[in-house]
Amino acid sequence: MIITKVRAHHLRGIPMQSPPFREKPDRTRALLIEVGTDEGLTGWGIHGYAHKSIVSFVNEYVAPLVVGQDPLRPARIQNAIRANLTVRHLGATLTNALSGIDVALWDIKGQSTGLSVHTLLGGAHDRIPVYITHGAAYDDAPVYSVDELAREAKHLVELGNTHIKNTVGRQAVPDPDDDYVRMAAIREAVGPDVQIAMDGNCRMTLPQTVRLCRLTEELNISFLEEPILHNDPDLLRRLRSQTTIPIAAGANHLHSAKDLLVAEAVDIIQPNVCNDAGYTAGLGIAELAEAFNVPLGHGNGSGPHNVALQAGVRNGKIIEYHFHKWMAYNAIFESTPQPENGFLTPSSEPGTGLRPRDGLVAEYEVDV
Numbered sequence: 001m002i003i004t005k006v007r008a009h010h011l012r013g014i015p016m017q018s019p020p021f022r023e024k025p026d027r028t029r030a031l032l033i034e035v036g037t038d039e040g041l042t043g044w045g046i047h048g049y050a051h052k053s054i055v056s057f058v059n060e061y062v063a064p065l066v067v068g069q070d071p072l073r074p075a076r077i078q079n080a081i082r083a084n085l086t087v088r089h090l091g092a093t094l095t096n097a098l099s100g101i102d103v104a105l106w107d108i109k110g111q112s113t114g115l116s117v118h119t120l121l122g123g124a125h126d127r128i129p130v131y132i133t134h135g136a137a138y139d140d141a142p143v144y145s146v147d148e149l150a151r152e153a154k155h156l157v158e159l160g161n162t163h164i165k166n167t168v169g170r171q172a173v174p175d176p177d178d179d180y181v182r183m184a185a186i187r188e189a190v191g192p193d194v195q196i197a198m199d200g201n202c203r204m205t206l207p208q209t210v211r212l213c214r215l216t217e218e219l220n221i222s223f224l225e226e227p228i229l230h231n232d233p234d235l236l237r238r239l240r241s242q243t244t245i246p247i248a249a250g251a252n253h254l255h256s257a258k259d260l261l262v263a264e265a266v267d268i269i270q271p272n273v274c275n276d277a278g279y280t281a282g283l284g285i286a287e288l289a290e291a292f293n294v295p296l297g298h299g300n301g302s303g304p305h306n307v308a309l310q311a312g313v314r315n316g317k318i319i320e321y322h323f324h325k326w327m328a329y330n331a332i333f334e335s336t337p338q339p340e341n342g343f344l345t346p347s348s349e350p351g352t353g354l355r356p357r358d359g360l361v362a363e364y365e366v367d368v
């Protein structure tokens, strides 16, 4: 089998379900990567951030290196791209492009063998715990008030979810005391048995983060994700020595998984197959993490693609369904695994099981 087509599609204005008590956003954008073959199989990857820069990069620079290759050999294709591209200074752009193509290749590998990607990656778990991230305002929307945040958290729990996550440190200057009030309201709203987590999105200094941890430890926080600027491994290591809250990082590949693990910077490592070089790299990070006795977790959206890795490898522990991005997946793909009572069962369809809805690409694709 030979790859005959590689094409990144930028889609805009796809209608989707808005957050529980808000009218916006009710549309989403997406960046899908299509890999076609001479045997009629088509694989689909997605770029988690839908940055337009990836579109021309994939279509102009990466596609010519991939067309003509055997789609069942994603590792060989990654080698070919890395060896031949003369634009290595694009760094994260290259990694993001590799991810979308790699996910599409594993999709083809699954379809050609009749196996799910979850099975191909090891099939370690039948289902995986899932947490719901919510309460992040988009575009020009107002920041969630404390009451609004608590009400939404309670609503998500009433739908059967058992673990939720919120963002912290999003003030103009990160304000741990304000975040404590917000997290305390959520704890009060959902009761003691629901797990609650925090995500700092790399916005805080070490002193701000230490204060936040000291204030919120009494709320029984399940984990704190990427609190520190640039995911600095040394600062994360120092943070871990000053709090009992487990620290997670790695969704944003600012430092490699190796740097975080060697520095003893994390309790949970979070590769994202849609941003960090695909399932191929995810398998490598899982093996590396196991050598350090560190479990794999997931953050940063694209949960329906990432569940195959988390449920596939032995040390996969948890998957994120970011409410906004979960609804986006429901809008984009024919069939997306849905959380049930705190767990997610990976697709058993050949490949990823994630096929764009009929006609969606043609209707919403825009030129870049």
Ligand SMILES: [Mg+2]
Residues within 6 Å of the ligand: 199, 201, 225, 226, 251, 299, 300
């Ligand atoms: Mg995050």
